[in-house]
Amino acid sequence: MKTVYFVRHGESEVNLRNYTQGDHQSPLTAKGREQAVLIAERCAKLPVDIIISSTMRRAQETAQTISNRIGTQIESSDLFHERKSPTILDSNERYRSPLRQMRDAWLASFYSESGERVEDGENFSDIMTRAGEALAYLETRPENNILVVAHGFILRTVLSHVLFGKMISPEEFRKFILSVRVENTGISVLHFDPDGTETYDNMPIKGWFMRVWNDHAHLG
């Protein structure tokens, strides 16, 4: 059975500004760097064979701190990128109309049946497809213990894919996303059992299931 430890990056500058979170180069804050050290210490007790990190700077910095502590190498993958915002929004911090309307339309495109996209931003079906690809990629990795450093929205999307598969409706996705939280450097543990040897109430669990969500005991 495969174990994947999903870690959300430490607090970053862009988290504090709370806009689209699309800024690739936003660094960790001082607090975020401290959180990364704490989760790295915790990871030292886990059997991690490989670290896979989102390409965004706040994830890379978190992954590097963990790698320095546990001596495991990092690979980067765009599959764990945060939801992708329209490029034009990333370079504009203070939204005025019509950029504000564009941002709201982009946010709404994650909970809509219509399939419309806003500029080059991702929508519901794009991110759900990517979550499925991310899970399939993890299934085919040869390592049994993988630590992934990623982001709040894509992590919740991956979990919703685990629970409901790709048949999830935008409305179910909306309910789920808005009611599940994930802290900076919170750690979640997912397992993949290809054979159905694991069970719940005597029923075989084939595939993915979630053991722990957003444990952040290391933050005190």
Place this chain on the structure above:
Amino acid sequence: MKSIYFVRHGESVHNAAKRFNELQTPLSERGIRQAGEIAERASKLSVELVVASTLKRAQQTAAVVAKRLGVNMESSAFFVEGIQSSRLLGKEVSGPEITEAHKSYHGNFTVPGYRFEDGENFDDLKERALAGLAYLEGRSEENILVVSHGFFMWIIAAAAVFGKDLTAKECQGVIRGFDLMENTGLTVLTFDAPSHKAVGEMVSPWQLKVWNDHAHLG
């Protein structure tokens, strides 16, 4: 904002023997140790009240926690285990009777009105979980620790995440996709006034913050 710390009871003697729990099944020695460990951990949280399911294994766990924290303990039937067919109580978990029962129960979980013998069905469980959450909303305390049970915690989590329109399919997704909580594992739900900052209406003022944190178990 309210924080509710849900703890699954410690290991019972039937958990250890892989038997279905009965109403009066007590904790094992290991379960008593686990209760001490979660009590120690809970001492770092600002818990004002302990609420325990009325079943013995939850009462014993809660008593250890309440004593360590020096707070009151109350009992509530809202948080008892999902009520199973009475003929299965005490039987071997992987024995033929329970295996067959589970096949029927989970195989028909999403069939409207389906009930297995004299146990609770989805509608009963949903109603009880929502009533339990409403009871916690109405309490004056902000930080409450609730000792409950493995199966019922799936229903509580599903009711919190999906709200009053929870469907059997959504609930089954949670039962299938969330691992059973560990004995004395910790699940944290928060309750806040509905916010309109997010896109669309909030479905539920409840949020799932943590599932099955068991860092205190090593």
